[in-house]
Amino acid sequence: MKVYYVYILTNQNHTVLYIGVTNDLMRRVAxxxxxxxxxxxxxxxVDKLMYFEESPSIMAAIEREKQxxxxxxxxxLALINANNPYWKDLTEPGE
Structure with missing residues (x-):
């Protein structure tokens, strides 16, 4: 089954947010x-992954991205804070 991702990136100072959609999250963030x-x-x-969610279809992922x-x-910000309260780059190794 193919999986699609809607994701939110930010910059170093967390002043800019970017929302995107992809079928390969790690490649796209890289x-x-x-x-x-x-x-x-x-x-x-803008290169720090703050949040992502999976979707089973590209149409659903695009609709969620638009929302x-x-x-x-x-x-x-509330979505990020609820799921990643420390604003850790989700691509970085855990501590």
Whole structure:
């Protein structure tokens, strides 16, 4: 079964949030970290994975991405705080 991910990234100071969708979360985050693609995340150095959720279909994942993007900043922050209260980069090894 194919799995899709909706994810939220931030920058070093947590001032910028980016929401995306992918079918390979670790590869996509690695691309953000390496700044391979020109655009928003490279310009603002948005490369820390704060939150993600799985979806069984691309259509459901895209719909969820749209919902999150349309939400207010406080709603996005609440989602991160509820699931990752210490704002740890979820790609970093545990302590």
């Amino acid at each position: 691309e953000h970290k390496a700044a391979v693609h020109e655009g928003f995340t490279k310009k603002y150095k 999150q993007k349309a939400g207010s900043r406080p709603k996005k």
